[in-house]
Amino acid sequence: MSKKMHLGWFMNYAPPQWLDPFDRVNTSWTNADFHIEMARMLEGACFDYLMIEDTLMVSNAYGGSTEAALKHALQVPKLDATVLAAAVAKATTKLGVIATASILSYPPFTLARMIASLDHLSDGRFGWNIVTSGEEQAAHNVGLDALPPRQMRYDMADEYVDVVTKLLASWEDDAVVMDRDTATFVDHTKVHEVNYVGKFYKSRGPLNVPQSPQGRPVYLQAGGSPRGRQFAAETADSIVAIAQGIEGMIDYRNDVRARAQAAGRNPDDIKVMFLVTPVLGDSAEEAEAKRHKMVNTDAFITGQLGMISTVTDIDFSAFPLDEPLPPLTTNGEQGSLNKFTQGGSDKTLRELATTETGFASCLPLVGTPASVATQMAEAIEAVGGDGFLLTTPIQHLSRRYVTDITEGLIPALRDLGAVRESYEHDTLRDNLRAF
Template structure:
């Protein structure tokens, strides 16, 4: 029996493929490109799109912001919330997930913003929970450096707890709109939370009405053991990075085990694995496309600048044609680093970059025609056990051609095989769509 799986898309919203022949030459920063992408993803019945975020201008690669700014890697970017509003208003069924850092937003403001967004989008809003992983970001918010990763997760656990309590501070039926008695909301159904924790203190209640989902969908990415436990405790959907099919299965099984141990139904936690399809009219066309990408003069520096920004490790210090001299660790994105460095493989740094092929977070290689890639995605999901894929873009550059290849080529091939939905049927909210299968 064919089992459907979920599809989501992560929107790295630095400039589009501004140097490529199918880019816009630098899309205007008016949100039109973003809303075009959202409408195409909705037409293909994706569950949701994530609007990604970072809170700094990288300086890790070569000790300077030059590489990041020269190639527009990680920077510049807009605030995700107004973009999420624009994308949500342009669509009617697609889930819209904005990245909000626990470093940058007080819990009350996150809860209030998320509740407002969920009401505006008719129950389609999601919160991508991040702790931020860069000391440069911390310095933009009055800190010298980030706390250690385990402390960040401890803080995030408490942060999510208080946000959940704020969502629950209004009963679902608190708004009564009794015109005869002149009562808009029943004050007995709205309560302060009086939260006093180790890191946060919030009186509450929220001053927004209950939204259609009452709380938005929670999305979270975490590759470390601590990150997996956090995701299993809190997330409706997990963004996962894994090495190959076996790694994907082990990751999903581990998250589901954590969820079961704390009393959650593991089927309520949808693990979506990041992949970067490379599509062509023939398999050779797709492989040639991939080869051209990794052989471009800017490719090596672009990828190293990107990895440096995510991990806060200066990869300019290492020889390109030699293996990394030691296993690298970071207080930043350790999962991205482990996927990239392939410690123990003996590969030279240049080969590690080429192996990434621009898809630094691709869990499995997907190169070929839409039918070939769709068939492979079905085989992988059957082996892993579920729940779906999070599509990313080659070299983290997005253009309309790539979106068309995915939405008008790959997705129809998946739909013909009964692997993904052809129409939204479960309901109008993001959490309902995630619960559909």
């Protein structure tokens, strides 16, 4: 029997596939019907969670214009992730639902109130994907003159999570008594002020929401740089990981587990989820042909470069497609940049944009369901855990793609004993810690 793996799905509340005449959806995506249908399919396949990504801008990073972002629907139009999380939570019963919310978007009190409410609404299945935002334009949209330096953003995030966590704990779990004999709904002695005063944030508290079913929602984080990994190791219940191949996955997981151990945490309480983009077919040749069709178009290459420009604030339209890139650094998402450039590879920009369906995949998972399942199971055995966060190539989220996974790949993984066949628990945190 293979080592069991956890599974999540990385998704945007944005338009699904809209170009393929056999697979496109119409404007109904905005009412969440498509995404709710997808969530129910993932729940049927016993995924741990659906993670809904979010950003705060219409990017003009590629070519100094919003044209590429708007023309190719690159993270825009996009609706609010927390709104979709609420809809999905009420349409499912076991699937974890994680929404992205940036520390730039909300005062800590407002964020704590929102995520506690969503944990109640989902009966303990909600999680918060903690992001600092890495886009200059996002900072401008929330009233800042400039995006804070990356190191400072993590310092801010440390403090932000600290005050949010204290606010979430400001109600004891038995504060709500509903005692009819004394006409007492809440025991006021079990609700406490926080009186938090830090370098960046302050909040009096207490929260005006009772303690939520999980005590606090699950925390998800993606850390690529050493400082990001440190923040994730100290904070997260689950980590979105981007690494290069098996050796990179081993190094990443060992690193964050060592950091967690040094911070006094049990590393087994943190589930590292490696981002992958499987492409499936009835044969290896069909899967490769499907991958080739996906990536070898001008629209796909522009989309890839537009996306990596957005998250790194580097204008990749300025570089020749058929030449290697010069050394690059960013105040944006350094981990995404490192993965995209493959650690300073001498590949051309075109090759980087079309390799393994782009920068989102830690492994080249292209083949039949059985062969891809075997690759995934062998990878988790080699790495030691914990699971995979599946996503789609840009512009290719569709019912057909989700069906390939839930009705093709998942049964193949179950044949190997590599994934759960039913949920062990009712809350997201308990399911993450089930194995």
